[in-house]
Amino acid sequence: MLYWFLKYIVLGPVLKLIFRPKVEGLEHVPAEGPVIIASNHLSFADSIFMPLSVKRRVTFPAKAEYFTGKGVKGRLVKLFFAGTGQVPIDRSGGKAARAALEVGLKILRAGGIFGIYPEGTRSPDGRLYRGKTGVARLALESGAVVVPVAMMNMDKVQPIGQRLPNLKRVHIRFGPALDFSRYAGMAGDRFIERAVTDEIMYELMTLSGREYIDMYAQKVKSAPEPAKVEQPIAA
Template identity: 75%
Template sequence: MLYGLMKYVILGPWLRLIFRPQVEGRENVPDTGPAILASNHLSFSDSIFMPLMVKRKVTFVAKAEYFTGRGLKGALVRMFFVGTGTIPVDRSGGQAAQAALDTQLSVLRAGNLAGIYPEGTRSPDGRLYRGKTGVARLALESGAPVIPVVMLNADEIQPPGKLIPKIKRVKIRFGRPLDFSRYAGMAGDRFVERAITDEIMYELMELSGREYVDTYAQKVKNQQLATAASGPTADPTSGSIAA
C-alpha cells in the first residue's frame, strides 16, 4: 500500500516532472514472471529513479540500520525505504551476504522482480568495478533472467556525499535479458559463478560506456579512507600517483 502511494502518488509524479527521465530499453523488463535487475551503482538516488521507471515493483535489500533510526530523520529514512519496497537485512553477522541472497531468492520464487547492485557498493569515482558473485548465485538458484541496467548520469545529479540532487535530466538504459539456463544445476561452482558475473559486468560496461576496473569498489574505498589524510596518494587502480 505504502509502496503504491510513494510510486504513483507521492514520489513518482514529482520526480518525473522535475527530472524528466529519459529511459531506453524499458521493454526489456518482462511484464510477468521473475527477473533480476542488475545495475551499476553511482548514487544514492539510483534506488529511487530506477524502480520508478519500471511498471512493476522492484525489491532491493538494505541494511537493517536504515529502518531503526530515531527522530524525524530516522522516521523519514524508514518511510522512504519501506515505501520503495526495500527489505531490511541484518548485515552485522558473518551470514549477512547469505541472508540478503535468501531474501532476494524468496522475491524471485514468488515471481517478482529483484534489484541488485553487483558491485556491492557505490562506485567511488564513477567507474565500473569488479562484480561480486551473489548476482550469479541468484540467477543460478532462481533460474530467472538477468536484466542489465545502467544509470548513465546519476553521479552528476547526486554525487556521493551530496544530500540535495541537482536538477538534471535522468538517463537510464535497460539492456536485453541475459539467460544463464545453460549453467543450470551449477550453483556453488565458483568458476561458473565468476564467469556469469563477469559476463553481466561486461554488459554493464558496454551499456554504460564507463571504464571497467577489475578491482572491488569496497577495496578502493577502504584504501582511500586509509590514505585520505596523508597528502598525495597512489591510485590503487592504476599504479600512478594522484595529487
C-alpha cells in the same frame, strides 16, 4: 499499497516532473516472472529513480539501520524506504551476504523483481568495478533472467556526499535480458559463478560506457591514501 501510492500518486509524479527521466530499453524487462535487475551504482538515489521507471514492483535490499531509527525522523525514514520497495538487510558480520541472497530468493521464487548492485557498493569515482558473485548465485538458484541496467549520469545528478540532488535530467538504460539456464544446477561452482558475474559486468560496461576496473570497489575505498611527499624548497 504504500509502494504504489508513493510511486504513482506522491513521489513518482513529482520526481518525473522535476528530473524528466530519459529511459531506454524498458521493453527488455519481462512483463511477468522472476527477474533480477543488475545495475551499476553511482548514487544513493539509484534505488529510487530506477524502480520508478519500471511498471512492476522492484525490491532492493537496504541497510537495516534505515528501518530502526527512533523518533519522528526514524519513523519517516522507515516509511520512505519501505514505501519505495526496499527491505532491510543486516550487513554486519559474515552472514550478511547470505541474508541478502535469502531475501532475494524469496522474492524471485514468488515471481517478483529483485534489484541488486553487483559491485556491492557505490563506485568511488564513477568507474565500473569488479562484480561480486552473489548476483550469479541468485540467478542460478532461482532460474531468473538478469536484466542489466546502466545508471548513466547519477553521479552528476547526486554526487556521493551531496545530500540534495542537482536539477539534471536522469538517464537510465536497460539492456536485453540475460538467460543463464545453460548453467542450471551449477550454483555453488565458483568458476561458473565468476563467469556469469563477469558476463553481467561486461554488459554493464557496454551499456554504460564506463571504464571497467578489475578490482572490488570496496577495496579501493578502504585503501589508505598515499602519503604526501614534501617538495624541497628551491634554493
